[in-house]
Amino acid sequence: MKHELVIVLDFGGQYNQLIARRVREHKIYCEVKSYKTPIEEIRALNPRGIIFTGGPNSVYLDNSPRMSKEIFELGVPILGICYGAQFMVYGLGGTIGKANDSAAAEFGRTDCEFDTNSLLFKGLREKSVVWMSHNDYIETLPKGFRAIGHSAKCPFGAIEDPERKFYGTQFHPEVNHTEQGFDMLGNFLYNVCGCRGDWTMEEFAENATREIREKIGSGKALLALSGGVDSSVACKLMAKAVGSQLTCIFVDTGLMRKNEGDEVEAAFADSGVNFVRVNAGERFLGKLRGVTEPERKRKIIGEEFIRVFEEEAKKIGKVDYLVQGTIYPDVIESGAGDAAVIKSHHNVGGLPDYVDFKEIIEPLRLLFKDEVRALGTTLGLDEKLVWRQPFPGPGLAIRIIGEITPEKVAILQDADAIFREEIANAKLDREISQYFAVLTDMRSVGVMGDGRTYDYTLALRGVSTSDFMTADFSRIPYDVLEKVSVRVVNEVGNINRVVYDITSKPPATIEWE
Numbered sequence: 481m482k483h484e485l486v487i488v489l490d491f492g493g494q495y496n497q498l499i500a501r502r503v504r505e506h507k508i509y510c511e512v513k514s515y516k517t518p519i520e521e522i523r524a525l526n527p528r529g530i531i532f533t534g535g536p537n538s539v540y541l542d543n544s545p546r547m548s549k550e551i552f553e554l555g556v557p558i559l560g561i562c563y564g565a566q567f568m569v570y571g572l573g574g575t576i577g578k579a580n581d582s583a584a585a586e587f588g589r590t591d592c593e594f595d596t597n598s599l600l601f602k603g604l605r606e607k608s609v610v611w612m613s614h615n616d617y618i619e620t621l622p623k624g625f626r627a628i629g630h631s632a633k634c635p636f637g638a639i640e641d642p643e644r645k646f647y648g649t650q651f652h653p654e655v656n657h658t659e660q661g662f663d664m665l666g667n668f669l670y671n672v673c674g675c676r677g678d679w680t681m682e683e684f685a686e687n688a689t690r691e692i693r694e695k696i697g698s699g700k701a702l703l704a705l706s707g708g709v710d711s712s713v714a715c716k717l718m719a720k721a722v723g724s725q726l727t728c729i730f731v732d733t734g735l736m737r738k739n740e741g742d743e744v745e746a747a748f749a750d751s752g753v754n755f756v757r758v759n760a761g762e763r764f765l766g767k768l769r770g771v772t773e774p775e776r777k778r779k780i781i782g783e784e785f786i787r788v789f790e791e792e793a794k795k796i797g798k799v800d801y802l803v804q805g806t807i808y809p810d811v812i813e814s815g816a817g818d819a820a821v822i823k824s825h826h827n828v829g830g831l832p833d834y835v836d837f838k839e840i841i842e843p844l845r846l847l848f849k850d851e852v853r854a855l856g857t858t859l860g861l862d863e864k865l866v867w868r869q870p871f872p873g874p875g876l877a878i879r880i881i882g883e884i885t886p887e888k889v890a891i892l893q894d895a896d897a898i899f900r901e902e903i904a905n906a907k908l909d910r911e912i913s914q915y916f917a918v919l920t921d922m923r924s925v926g927v928m929g930d931g932r933t934y935d936y937t938l939a940l941r942g943v944s945t946s947d948f949m950t951a952d953f954s955r956i957p958y959d960v961l962e963k964v965s966v967r968v969v970n971e972v973g974n975i976n977r978v979v980y981d982i983t984s985k986p987p988a989t990i991e992w993e
């Protein structure tokens with residue numbers, strides 16, 4: 481079935497994915513496309529509306545991202561945000577002032593007034609706080625436009641050409657700091673574009689199930705199940721669609737968190753699919769013996785994982801389809817450039833070279849993480865797996881600093897379980913983006929009972945982040961940290977000191993290795 485579609489045209493802004501998520505929160509399907517997308521492609525997609533994102537450039541720079549002016553002749557409503565608004569004004573014959581010409585630059589919280597006669601602000605308060613972040617500013621408007629919002633410094637804080645259904649905001653309605661931003665986007669989508677809102681996970685599940693069945697027919701599919709949210713939801717969806725035609729291979733590396741292997745097994749063993757659990761803990765630990773260098777650990781685990789998977793897949797024979805839990809943020813074609821590789825991330829999805837199959841199926845490739853979770857809930861997946869925080873492919877191997885031994889794995893599993901339990905008791909488990917314990921290789925002196933101890937230091941890490949590219953350390957209350965510390969030192973052997981990591985990313989990374 482064809483959904484209503486809104487296109488977010490990415491001009492290299494930092495909030496492009498956030499805009500797309502907001503649109504989807506309004507139950508409207510949305511795709512992010514690069515500003516380089518040919519106009520014919522956009523026309524063929526037949527969007528209900530287009531949103532131009534912000535971007536780091538000035539419209540006057542030679543290399544600033546530009547789109548063919550034909551975009552304004554499609555007859556499709558457009559909302560330009562920040563650079564997007566400036567690009568629209570510039571493209572339609574208005575002028576943009578350079579910030580160094582004046583003191584018009586604005587950053588951060590700004591009071592703004594709106595004309596609530598405009599469809600964009602219909603039903604909203606006339607005054608509220610918005611989030612500005614711009615150097616350049618709209619100086620004169622193109623024909624047909626008028627101001628519908630202003631701040632003390634910015635006479636054209638929001639503009640409209642209602643005839644052509646073009647709207648622009650100098651501020652960012654997509655960020656939480658803009659008080660009525662979510663409703664403004666809703667007004668654009670529903671009042672201006674005339675959307676109805678047909679994007680729900682129930683409908684997605686129905687359609688996806690039907691499409692998967694049509695595609696697979698009587699063929700066989702194979703899925704590498706890591707127990708992470710994405711592969712678990714993909715498995716559940718495939719199970720609903722094709723049941724026993726699917727085989728899931730779950731490689732238990734022995735480096736998972738406490739009881740995690742059993743939880744994954746419990747969630748899938750009776751789900752109608754062929755479920756294969758490979759207990760490869762000893763094999764992985766054998767390969768890792770004596771290894772201390774983080775990148776080496778990652779490589780060894782990545783390679784071994786593929787080997788185990790390949791051996792199991794061979795036993796099954798030829799399969800027609802390999803299922804991967806790729807999600808939308810992985811596939812977005814962005815206007816922005818390449819990033820440096822800081823760590824070689826091992827993702828258990830990356831297996832295609834080694835398995836004999838005809839085609840790859842990625843049933844979640846249109847979904848954002850929160851939608852994947854919602855789909856998991858719709859499909860009845862165990863809440864523990866739905867709300868599982870991200871867990872790196874190499875598992876506890878990169879949370880044990882230095883050499884990995886079975887004893888250290890057990891120590892860390894126990895300590896980490898206590899940390900997670902106390903975070904859940906404090907009802908912080910859905911608030912903190914990721915939290916875990918790290919077993920350092922540092923030992924220090926302590927005193928327990930009347931005796932001297934010389935034991936390991938455990939580090940706790942908790943971060944809040946929306947994209948895991950940058951992160952801030954979580955302000956976990958001291959009394960929660962204290963409970964964890966007391967319990968860890970009392971209940972887990974070989975730890976006599978607990979510290980909390982208060983570095984953000986950058987300069988640190990989230991994981992310690």
Ligand code: XMP
Pocket residue numbers: 778822823824825826827828870871872873874914948985988989990991992
């Ligand atoms: P860093 O440590 O790079 O982590 O700040 C960012 C996010 O990625 C996760 N992570 C991984 N995920 N395979 C994965 O699938 C990996 O090798 C890997 N290493 C780190 C990390 O847990 C955090 O969420």
